[in-house]
Amino acid sequence: PLKAKASLSNEDIMRYSRQLILPELGVQGQLNISKTSVLIVGCGGLGCPLAQYLAAAGIGHLGLLDYDEVELSNLHRQVLHGEDNLGQAKALSAACAVRRLNSTVECIPYHLQLSSENALQLIQQYDIVADCSDNVPTRYLVNDACVLSGKPLVSASALRMEGQLAVYNYHGGPCYRCLYPVPPPPETVTNCSDGGVLGVVPGIMGCFQALEVLKIASGQGSSCGQQLVIFDAQDARFRCIKLRPRQAGCVVCGENPSITHLADYESFCGSAATDKCRKLNL
Amino acid sequence: PLKAKASLSNEDIMRYSRQLILPELGVQGQLNISKTSVLIVGCGGLGCPLAQYLAAAGIGHLGLLDYDEVELSNLHRQVLHGEDNLGQAKALSAACAVRRLNSTVECIPYHLQLSSENALQLIQQYDIVADCSDNVPTRYLVNDACVLSGKPLVSASALRMEGQLAVYNYHGGPCYRCLYPVPPPPETVTNCSDGGVLGVVPGIMGCFQALEVLKIASGQGSSCGQQLVIFDAQDARFRCIKLRPRQAGCVVCGENPSITHLADYESFCGSAATDKCRKLNL
Amino acid sequence: MAAPITIHLEFGGGAELLFSGVKKHHMTLPSQSQPWDMKQLLVWIQQNLLKERPELFVQGDSVRPGILVLINDADWELLGELDYQLQDKDNIVFISTLHGG
């Protein structure tokens, strides 16, 4: 947590003037944003536009986590990385791009894999977590760590020409496990390497994540707490789904949780915490 | 118009592999994208994400038009420009950023104001036009020039926490004038300087424009030809509106058009082709 | 006599600023001898909801240029514009065109 800014500098007022005048935001909303810290798990197709718009909007502190390096096949959607960054750690490349945009944002790159060992210690330092990962074990890991540390989780995903978004563990709403108590059979999971993805689809979903993070950070609040937004890029159609409430029987956020510390998510899900291995195309 | 590529290079196949494998796109769709030229009118809050995702996806040729220079108050939403670009022409700054991302895209910056004198000559050189402008006269000018040169117009706008998107003059559908035959009274028009805008709202709308441009360029086709998409960021709600068909009485695209060349759009609209002057807040 | 009908009114794109910033209004239109049409609805809105500056909303007997009217998620031009007869539970949206970018 950052120490609260008491007021905006003249430069802040100039830079953020177009959003300061919004009645939904105002000076107090901007101050709230400037003292919020956000951890972005994954600096890929979702994390890039998310980091970009959070930094542009003046978020206080940004943690950028990714274990991977920039490859040529990333560039069609991971727009913070350029051709000069090929081979670099994504977390570092993203941090450089963010600094070009807004040097007043405190930005910490983490070139590592989120794991049961480091997740709680990391997530506890942030106010809001954004799941921009690309695999099932990481999604359960991030969820459980957010529930155990009481952080709202703004989660998005994209594949082929579709996207999904929800805000979990927020204002008494459900967590990821409330919705998906049992992980999908590994042979039914498709990742972007296998199934492909049109780059601008995670672009839209990552921007959407930025919107919900900013609404939470500014104090307006997210409207996606018990909702799932599903996007079909082919029909250009969004759909808003009303979700179940928090489940009393949820093993992590329910009344008698059996999960009280982080365990082995790769064996729980039967798959690796990376999108690099090949699976059945479904 | 670009000469058609006969095939993809090995580097192209690597770079675009994640979208090449989409059945909706495929090698032919990627080849189609690589031979398409797009003119982006306005390198601001909409034009930045649009240029970014078109370049990332491998669009053949990008025209980047803006008369303006980068100011500090732009940076909260105009994410192709960084702090080092303050004072630079937006068209040039955007072109540099695009080249960092994808040097294989032919990119031409136009540091000028679109006008009745230059619009047709410019637009004729492109396959698709994207209206990312910020004022009423330019929106009518771009529309009429697109109708007169037979180009599809992917148009978006954003203000405060709302956005709108439509594809005009496409597959026999309506043009902007079919919908809005009479310009709004100048005192009812609010621009982003006056009304403000949350930066990620044009971010989402510009990405959406990129999606529809790519669907047209690849050969899939847009689903927004006779539709208006309206986005409310506060409720996180998109709405798809069925629009009227092309109007037989439209003065520019109708059966007996009275507009056969471009005239004076500032006097037609009673306002200047810039968002810089102050108007009533509505 | 036509029975009273309830309609869902929405204003957006800035048009809500003429209605104290309230975007959504659930309204009951009183019973009258003829069915309600859009022309009468515009008059009713002026008299009952629009407290000031009507010229920013209406022009003559229709909406001012730059406001699009949607009836149940369709452009009102497809449904007869001013002559459309309102049905119970109709959703009517008045949306200002945005020009910013």
Next chain:
Amino acid sequence: MAAPITIHLEFGGGAELLFSGVKKHHMTLPSQSQPWDMKQLLVWIQQNLLKERPELFVQGDSVRPGILVLINDADWELLGELDYQLQDKDNIVFISTLHGG
């Protein structure tokens, strides 16, 4: 006897790939003595639409983990899941959870 009902079925998030890539299906369910419920619908889908690899869609008498069922744009958990009784013109969506980023 309950009369035949028509329903609108949709598959998304990849689930449509089990149904020849077709996302939208307008279906008429034949009349039967009891009203149709979701449990019966799943059996009917397996017998009439799902030509191969049923294990990628169902598990036991419900859908497999990772598929979310939506009834008229609401999570089926809010509506009784397998016991929900289908109404004429219901919209039922089966959507695979996405994990890519």
